[in-house]
Amino acid sequence: MRCPGNLYIDSTRQYNGLEPLEYPFHDRTILVTSCGRICLHRKKINLSTVFAGQMLGLKEVEENIWLVSFMCYDLEYIDLEERTLQPLDNPFCG
Numbered sequence: 001m002r003c004p005g006n007l008y009i010d011s012t013r014q015y016n017g018l019e020p021l022e023y024p025f026h027d028r029t030i031l032v033t034s035c036g037r038i039c040l041h042r043k044k045i046n047l048s049t050v051f052a053g054q055m056l057g058l059k060e061v062e063e064n065i066w067l068v069s070f071m072c073y074d075l076e077y078i079d080l081e082e083r084t085l086q087p088l089d090n091p092f093c094g
Contacts, residue, residue: 021071023057030056040066045078045085 023029030038036049038056047056047068057069064080077086 018054021055021057023055023059023069026057026059026067026069028058030058032056040078041080043080043083045083047085 021029028040030040032038032047032051032054034049034052035046036052037044037046039045040058051070054070056075058078059067059069061067061077066078066080068075068078073091074088075091076088078084079086
């Protein structure tokens with residue numbers, strides 16, 4: 001029944017972050033700003049600060065409709081004409 005802070009031990013392994021992400025099957029690779037936004041065709045699109053500093057893959061699936069991917073996960077569609085986001089099913093559930 002001790003506090004977690006009293007039991008914590010530093011890891012012996014050094015964390016160096018993710019390897020550089022590449023999206024060879026996508027049309028574009030784009031960096032998410034620190035405020036969770038991307039700029040695509042001069043339009044600012046708010047995604048999430050969860051992806052701040054990360055590279056995302058973008059693939060145009062129809063005219064002005066872009067699929068957004070992170071690593072091997074497809075996240076959502078962006079409609080540039082309507083400036084809307086259509087999230088896909090959560091790839092981490094179920």
